[in-house]
Every structure is written in structure tokens, then in C-alpha cells.
Amino acid sequence: xxxxxxxNISKRFGDNSVVSDFNLDVEKGxxxxxxxxxxxxxxTTLRMVAGFEIPTTGKVIxxxxxxxxxxxxQRNVGMVFQAYALFPxxxxxxxxxxxxxxxxxxxxxxxxxxxxxLSLIHLEDRGGSYPYQLSGGQQQRVxxxxxxxxxxxxxxxxxxxxxxxxxxxxxxxxxxxxxQKKLGITAIYVTHDQEEALSISDRIVVMYDGRIEQxxxxxEIYNFPTTAFVASFVGTLNTTEAEVIDPKAxxxxxxxxxLQAASGLEGKRIGxxxxxxxxxxxxxxxSVERKDNVLDCTIENITFLGSVVRVQVALGxxxxxxxxxxxxxxxxxxxxxxxxxxxxxxxxLVLSH
Amino acid sequence: MRRGGQVWAWFWMILxxxxxxxxxxxxxxxxxxxxxxxxxxxxYEDVFTDPDFIYNFGYSVFWGVLTIIVGILLFVPTAYxxxxxxxxxxxxxEFITLLPFVIPAIVFVFGxxxxxxxxxxxxxxxPALLVAAYTVLAMPYMYRAVDTGxxxxxxxxxxxxxxxxxxxxxxxxFRVILPNIRVAILSGAFLSFAIVxxxxxxxxxxxxxxxxxxxxxxxxxxxxxxxxxAVISFALTWAFLGIxxxxxxxxxxAQIGGGR
Numbered sequence: 001x002x003x004x005x006x007x008n009i010s011k012r013f014g015d016n017s018v019v020s021d022f023n024l025d026v027e028k029g030x031x032x033x034x035x036x037x038x039x040x041x042x043x044t045t046l047r048m049v050a051g052f053e054i055p056t057t058g059k060v061i062x063x064x065x066x067x068x069x070x071x072x073x074q075r076n077v078g079m080v081f082q083a084y085a086l087f088p089x090x091x092x093x094x095x096x097x098x099x100x101x102x103x104x105x106x107x108x109x110x111x112x113x114x115x116x117x118l119s120l121i122h123l124e125d126r127g128g129s130y131p132y133q134l135s136g137g138q139q140q141r142v143x144x145x146x147x148x149x150x151x152x153x154x155x156x157x158x159x160x161x162x163x164x165x166x167x168x169x170x171x172x173x174x175x176x177x178x179x180q181k182k183l184g185i186t187a188i189y190v191t192h193d194q195e196e197a198l199s200i201s202d203r204i205v206v207m208y209d210g211r212i213e214q215x216x217x218x219x220e221i222y223n224f225p226t227t228a229f230v231a232s233f234v235g236t237l238n239t240t241e242a243e244v245i246d247p248k249a250x251x252x253x254x255x256x257x258x259l260q261a262a263s264g265l266e267g268k269r270i271g272x273x274x275x276x277x278x279x280x281x282x283x284x285x286x287s288v289e290r291k292d293n294v295l296d297c298t299i300e301n302i303t304f305l306g307s308v309v310r311v312q313v314a315l316g317x318x319x320x321x322x323x324x325x326x327x328x329x330x331x332x333x334x335x336x337x338x339x340x341x342x343x344x345x346x347x348x349l350v351l352s353h
Numbered sequence: 354m355r356r357g358g359q360v361w362a363w364f365w366m367i368l369x370x371x372x373x374x375x376x377x378x379x380x381x382x383x384x385x386x387x388x389x390x391x392x393x394x395x396x397y398e399d400v401f402t403d404p405d406f407i408y409n410f411g412y413s414v415f416w417g418v419l420t421i422i423v424g425i426l427l428f429v430p431t432a433y434x435x436x437x438x439x440x441x442x443x444x445x446x447e448f449i450t451l452l453p454f455v456i457p458a459i460v461f462v463f464g465x466x467x468x469x470x471x472x473x474x475x476x477x478x479x480p481a482l483l484v485a486a487y488t489v490l491a492m493p494y495m496y497r498a499v500d501t502g503x504x505x506x507x508x509x510x511x512x513x514x515x516x517x518x519x520x521x522x523x524x525x526x527f528r529v530i531l532p533n534i535r536v537a538i539l540s541g542a543f544l545s546f547a548i549v550x551x552x553x554x555x556x557x558x559x560x561x562x563x564x565x566x567x568x569x570x571x572x573x574x575x576x577x578x579x580x581x582x583a584v585i586s587f588a589l590t591w592a593f594l595g596i597x598x599x600x601x602x603x604x605x606x607a608q609i610g611g612g613r
Contacts, residue, residue, distance in 0.1 A: 052513055072516040083507055085514035089532035099518035143514075150518060 002061075003028035003186050004049070004154055009058035011044050011210075018044045019210045022058070026154075026188070031180055033189045033197040036207035037233065042190045045207075046156050049188060051075050062153055078147030082159040084139040086131040092142050093118070093127035099150040117145035120179060137168040144176065148183065155180065155187040161196065173200050194234045198222060206230045223279075228351045231277040238280060238320045239351070244272040250345065252276065255316030260292045264350025275351040280310065282347035283322035285333070286340040293343050299333045313341060377587060384580035396577035400585070403578075405567060413556075413564035416480060417549035420487040421542045424495040427488065429538065432499045433530055436508050450496040453489055458554040461486070466558065477559065486555050491545035498544065502537025503530075543593050550586075 002025040009022040019041040026032050034042035047053040049060055051072035060067045067075050086095050096117050097110045105113075118124050121141040131139055140160055147155060157176070161169040177200045180187045191197050197204050198218040206213045206221060206229070214221060214230045225231035231239055242252040247265040251258060252274070261276070268274060286294060297313040297320070309332065311322045322341055324330075333339050387395035400406050435443055453461070465486055470477040508530070515525045531538070556563035572579045 050513075050517060052516075072513070073519045073521060077517060079514065079517040081510050081514060083510050085507065085510040087511065087514070087529055087533070088506070089529075098515070098520075102519040102524060146514075146518070156517075 001028065002026070003030070003063060004188075005059075005061040006045070006049070007059050007061070009045065009048060009055045009060070011041070011048060011053060012056045017210055019048075019055075022210075022212060024205060024212070024215065026186055028186055029184045031177065031187045031189065031200065031202045033191055033201040033204045034207055035191055035194060035197040035204050035234070036213075037192060040207040041210040042192075042205075042207050043158055046158055046188060046190050049154065050077055050079050050156050076150065076153045078150060078152035078155045080140070080143050080147050080155070080157045080160045082162050084131070084136070084143045084163075086139055086143055086146070088131055090130075091127065092123065092129050092131070092134070095131070095142055096127075096146045096149050098146065103150070113149055117149050120148070120182075121145045121175075135168075136164050137172055140164065140172065141175070144179065148179070148185070153186070155185050157187065157189045159190055159192070161191075161193075169196070176200065198234070206233065208233070225277065225349060226352050228275050228277070231349065231351055236280055236321060236323075237277050239275060239277045240318050240320075241273050242276050244268045244270055244274055246270070252348070254295075255318055257295050257315070258293075259295070259348060260345040261348040261350055262345045277349040277351055278320070278343055278347050280321040280323035281308075282343045283320070283341045284324070284343070286342055292345040293348070294340050295342070296338065296340055299335050299337050299339060302332055302335060313339075377584070380580045381584050384577055384584055387577040387581075396581035397585070400578050400581050409562050409564045409567035412562050413550050416484055416487065416563070417546045419484050420491060420549050421495075421545050423484055423488050424491055424541065424545050425538060428492070428496045428499050428541075429531065429534075430526060432496060432503055433508065433526065436500070436503050437512060446496075447500075450493050453493055458490070458552075459558075461489070462555050462558040465555075480561070483555065483559055483561055486559070487545075487549050487552065490552065490555070491541075491548045494544035494548065495541035498537045498541030499534060502534030505537075506530075506533050539596075546593070547590070 004026040006022055006024045006026075009019060010017070011019040022041075022045055024032070034045060036042050044053055048055050049067075051067065051070060051074075055068060058068075062075070062077075086092075087098065090098065093114050096114045100110045100113055114127065115124075118127055121144060123138060123141060123145075126134065126138065126142075131142070134142065140163075143160070144157075160176070161172055164172065173196055176189075189197070189200065198221070201218055203215060203217055204221045205215050208229045213227050214225065216224070221230065221234055225234060225237075228239060231237045240254065242254045242259060244265055245251050245253045245258070247268045247270065250261040250263060250265050252261060252265070253259065254276075259276075265274070295315055297315045299311060300314050300319065301312040303310040303312070304326070307326050308323050309326050311324065311332070313320050313322060320341075382392075384396045385392040385394065387393060387399070431446070435446055465482065466477055468474060469482055476482050511529055511533070512525055515529045520529070550564055552563070553565040553569060555561075557566050557569075568579070568582060571582065
């Protein structure tokens with residue numbers, strides 16, 4: 001059952017269209033990420049749910065109530081900001097209890113709820129500290145507790161980990177996800193970090209230029225991108241143009257070599273050009289495993305990336321990346337040598353645009 | 354090289370201290386000579402026991418405090434809303450706040466007398482006009498102090514955070530914004546107070562029993578008491594600065610920390 005519905009949302013600032021034709025239904029307890037580059041409209045969309053922006057057209061419906069024109073303080077929506085936004089003049093406990101005080105809850109109820117929240121974020125002993133006495137990660141956990149203390153219907157997180165260092169980002173995103181699951185709260189998370197979105201979300205909404213490019217589970221978004229933008233934005237990807245030679249048999253021609261896809265050529269005609277994409281990790285050397293597609297190529301470069309070795313190969317005038325797990329006992333081909341690489345027909349993704 | 358630099362640093366510091374303190378010391382020593390042949394606090398005693406001093410000083414303090422309250426109520430919401438909602442008007446408002454520096458006080462007071470001494474605004478005798486005029490004079494200090502304070506915090510995000518927690522405008526202003534710019538407000542308040550205490554022309558032309566006209570009268574009539582008053586004024590100024598420093602310590606830390 002739909003918990004939060006964004007229907008036909010658009011937002012214009014003067015002549016500038018920031019969000020257009022945005023439709024999304026979010027289930028209760030679902031964790032949805034808005035993923036996209038800067039300026040794609042993801043934060044504006046989130047701010048329309050929070051009430052900080054009013055949509056030019058469309059509606060925001062939460063539990064069957066129309067929130068579209070309701071003031072931010074009249075929506076039961078919690079928000080976590082990139083810059084923490086803790087009130088510097090208040091202690092951690094006062095920050096967490098602020099919303100409850102606004103609701104005129106009793107002192108005892110506030111004390112109990114603040115205690116619950118502090119234990120949820122594992123900062124039981126820091127209730128009396130001021131924000132400036134906490135690290136960035138701790139401050140953001142307090143901001144999360146403050147947003148949750150009011151028991152909001154939806155939790156909104158606007159790039160909450162962007163200001164933190166890489167290690168804390170990874171641990172805190174796991175903590176956010178664990179807390180969200182524990183409380184069963186619906187969450188919308190804005191990020192431009194694909195790894196963050198892939199690791200934390202039930203579903204990802206990939207946005208570009210104010211529009212939804214694709215909505216899907218992290219698995220679907222990564223493995224089956226439907227547009228060239230999604231394919232290029234999420235993960236590393238080889239994209240190129242190939243010629244359709246048999247749509248029924250899903251056969252393509254790439255640099256004079258035959259390439260077999262699993263699907264996506266329905267409706268195409270012989271001789272049509274179509275964009276295809278192949279993930280680097282879906283390629284293998286022939287000697288490892290026999291696949292549907294065998295392509296002759298030349299090794300151009302080999303880059304050591306730690307757990308992965310990235311091999312750049314030339315296929316005629318095309319350049320492809322191939323990722324293989326680092327194995328110190330496996331001999332890699334020499335640069336300049338000719339070799340064959342393979343991939344399955346499922347690895348060849350035919351993109352819609 | 355480094356030692357030479359240190360010597361020069363000390364030299365300039367001592368020169369600065371002497372430049373500032375020598376006249377003050379001379380004034381202080383002069384104020385102690387009210388009794389012939391001995392050093393005494395007679396001039397101070399005379400000042401504090403003069404009923405006119407108490408009355409005029411009390412008058413200025415009362416209306417000065419009222420000016421501060423009016424200034425805070427007027428300029429804090431204005432500066433806040435301009436920063437939050439109308440940033441395009443910031444430069445225009447800044448220009449307006451500078452006008453009291455540009456328009457001479459004598460022009461200002463004649464404008465007030467002309468405008469408010471005939472119907473429909475016959476309020477030239479009312480102290481309310483004095484407070485309004487003081488508020489205008491103190492505007493550059495109060496507005497700019499508040500604006501600088503607002504610049505040191507993330508006004509938009511703090512406002513939105515409070516809104517998302519259910520707070521209305523009053524709560525946001527009084528519980529979130531004001532406490533975080535209290536040092537700036539104190540600075541503005543202190544400067545406003547200093548303006549009111551030292552303001553002569555408005556009080557004289559509006560015929561009000563304020564402190565500055567009393568001081569001017571005292572300078573014309575007596576020798577040692579004005580020196581004592583000057584020392585008292587310095588002591589009061591330092592006391593205020595000390596209070597601002599003391600109250601502002603925690604706030605400044607919190608603001609810096611909040612921005613990490």
C-alpha cells in the first residue's frame with residue numbers, strides 16, 4: 001500500500017525547470033534513495049516533500065493526506081541535513097527534545113524519549129554535551145535522533161554523510177539503515193554517491209536533469225540500467241554503438257565482430273545503430289571461462305586497483321575496460337599482446353536511449 | 354632578526370599603551386585634586402551626591418534601555434528575514450542603515466521638530482519621539498551587529514531544521530536564532546547605549562533632561578567633576594566590555610563548533 005505518493009510533481013524557478021514530471025509511490029517502511037549528479041533536482045524534490053518548496057504542479061500525498069501546500073511545521077516529517085543543523089545553544093538532550101517541547105509533551109515523556117533516542121544512537125553519556133564538543137559523525141547521529149524523536153511519518157535525509165570522512169561514512173550509513181529498519185520508518189535519502197545508494201536502499205530513483213531516469217532495486221539499477229545515463233552514472237561501464245544484424249536472434253556487429261545480446265533488440269531493424277553497455281567485470285579472458293561472445297582485442301594498459309586489476313583493451317577503434325580480481329598467482333597478459341575476451345549474452349545491455 | 358622583531362613589537366605596544374593611558378592617567382590625577390594640597394575622591398563624591406547627576410543619568414539610562422529593546426525588536430526580525438527571505442534587498446537596507454552617519458544630527462533633529470510639532474503628529478514633547486530618534490541613530494550599530502551575528506550561523510538550515518521539528522516563527526526567532534547571536538546583540542546593545550548616553554544634540558533640541566546636556570553644563574561650570582565623570586565613563590565602558598566578553602565566551606565557541 002502506498003504510504004507516500006509524489007504525483008506529477010514539477011518545480012520551476014522563473015524560467016528554469018528544476019523538476020518535471022516526477023511520479024513516485026513509496027511503500028511504508030521503504031528506504032528510497034534519490035541518486036543523481038549535482039543539479040539533477042533530487043534535493044529540490046526532497047524539499048518539496050519537507051514543505052520547504054511548493055511544487056509548481058503536482059501533489060504530495062502522505063497517508064492519503066494532501067500535504068502539497070501545508071507549511072513545513074504542519075507536516076509530521078523529520079529531516080536530517082548535510083550540515084547537521086544542530087542548535088549550537090542547546091545540549092544534545094535539548095536538541096533531541098526540541099520537537100517534543102514544541103508539541104508540549106510532559107517533561108517526563110520528553111526525558112524518556114530523549115533517553116530512548118540517545119541509546120538508539122549509542123550516545124547515552126553525551127546528553128549534556130554541546131554540539132561543538134562532538135565529532136562530525138556524532139553530531140549527525142544526534143541530528144538523526146532529533147529528527148526521529150517526534151516519531152515522523154517519513155524521514156528525509158539530504159546528503160547526510162557528505163561532510164564526513166570516508167570511513168565514518170561507511171559505518172554511519174550502515175547505522176542509519178539499521179535504525180531505519182528497526183523503527184520501520186519510511187525514509188527518503190538524497191545522495192550523489194552511487195555506492196552509498198546501492199548499499200543502503202530498497203529502491204533507487206536515478207535522476208538526471210530534473211527527470212526520473214530509472215527506478216529500481218540496487219540490483220536492477222546496477223545490472224540492468226535502461227538508459228545510457230544510468231549505465232554511465234552507476235558504476236564503471238563500457239558503452240558503445242553497435243549495428244543490429246539480426247534482431248530476432250539478438251545479434252549485433254561491433255568493429256566487424258559478432259556480438260550476441262540476450263534481449264533488447266525487439267522492434268529494431270537490420271542495419272539500425274543501437275547503444276549497448278557492458279560492465280567491466282562481466283568480461284573474462286577466454287582461458288578462464290568460455291562465454292557466448294568471444295572478441296579479439298589487444299591489451300593496451302593494465303592498472304592495479306588493489307582487489308581488482310583493470311585491463312584496457314582495444315577492439316578496433318573502440319576501447320573497453322575489463323575488471324578481473326587480483327590474483328597474485330595468475331599471470332596477466334603483456335601490454336601490446338593480442339588476446340581474446342569473452343562475455344555472456346546477458347552481459348550485453350541494450351540501452352533505450 | 355626574530356629578536357629584533359620582538360623588540361619592535363614591544364616598542365609599538367608600549368607606545369600604544371602610553372598613548373592611550375597617559376591622558377587617562379593625567380585626567381584621573383587631575384580629578385583627585387579637588388581638595389587643595391591633597392589627593393582625594395572629593396570630585397567623585399560631589400558627582401555622586403549631586404541630585405542632578407542621578408536624575409539626568411537615570412533618565413538617559415532608562416531611555417537608553419528602552420532604545421535597546423526597541424532596536425532589538427525592530428532590527429533582529431528585519432535582519433533575519435532579509436537574510437532568509439529577501440537577500441536581494443540586503444544592499445538597499447545596508448545603505449539605509451548607514452544614513453544616520455551621512456545625515457548630520459542637527460539636520461535630523463530639525464526635521465523631527467518640524468514634522469512632529471504640528472498636527473497630525475504633535476508628539477515633539479513625548480519621550481517616545483526621543484526613543485524613536487535614538488533608535489534611528491543607533492541603527493547602523495545595532496543592525497550591522499545583528500547582521501554580522503546572523504552571518505556567523507547557518508540561518509537557513511537552522512530555521513528549516515526548527516520548522517521540520519514543528520516550530521513556528523516566534524519559537525524559531527526566540528529559541529533558535531536569538532540565543533545564537535546573543536553576543537552580536539549585546540555588542541549592538543552596548544553601542545546603542547553608548548550612543549544614547551553620549552548624545553547631546555537630540556536631547557538639547559528636544560529639551561530633554563538627558564545625561565549629555567548635563568555633562569556639557571558641568572564642563573562649563575566646574576573643573577574637577579568633569580574629569581571625574583570622564584574616568585567614570587571609561588570605567589563603565591570597560592565594565593560593559595568585560596560583561597560582553599564574559600557572556601560571549603560560550604556562544605562564540607558554540608558558533609565556531611557548530612560550523613565544523
